[in-house]
Amino acid sequence: MGLIQRAIEEAEIPTISISLNRTVTEKVKPPRAVLVGYPLGHPMGRPFDKKTQTSLLKEGLTLLRDIRVPGTLVDASDRYHF
């Protein structure tokens, strides 16, 4: 996913990704990422948990607007986990 993200950013479109694994993200180095504590297959959390999904989406988009340092990985895993 990070490689696709980098290609989009190279086309001058700002991007952010939801990360499920710090090690992978630190290797691939996308421009911006927010780390959550969910298991594989659940980047937005539990099914039908609209409140949490909405909160995470808002946070991701706000970070996309506000992050100013290339390669920033924001750790939100203490708030977004099962």
Next chain:
Amino acid sequence: MLKPAKDKLLASIFTNSPGLVNLWAKKVAIVTNTSTPWATAAEDILRGPIALVTTAGVHLIGQPPFDMDDPEGDASFREIPSSAPAAALTITHNYYDHRDADEDINVVLPIERLQDLEAEGFIGKIARRHFSFMGHILGSRLERLVGETAPAVAAEMRKDGIRAALLTPG
């Protein structure tokens, strides 16, 4: 054991064992980059259009599924109309446990949550289409992804005037 059954069993084990995923991530040859590309985000970026991109193997029920038989994966992509109802979407991807996402596609592609944010005015405009890949792409297929299909999606997004994109894994 047949490949699909084996893949699904492994996917279930990995999904339920974060420690194993970490071990895998430390051992395998993941592409390691030393720098990152950067496009400065304008302050009014949330006005959009905003697109979603996923590697969770999501596609419209009527679109060709991703190729699960090639051990190197499938580097192709699918366009998802942003107005598509959740019921029109499905997932072809044997390398993670997507039973929860099958119940609610927003678990991997927050297509309806983005519609909610547009309705409440948190964002301006949603892109006319989102894009979907399958993850787990290796070898020559990875070369095709990096050299061909990922830049192709980026070019399509430029055509759509996309100003911000959020990506989700499977």
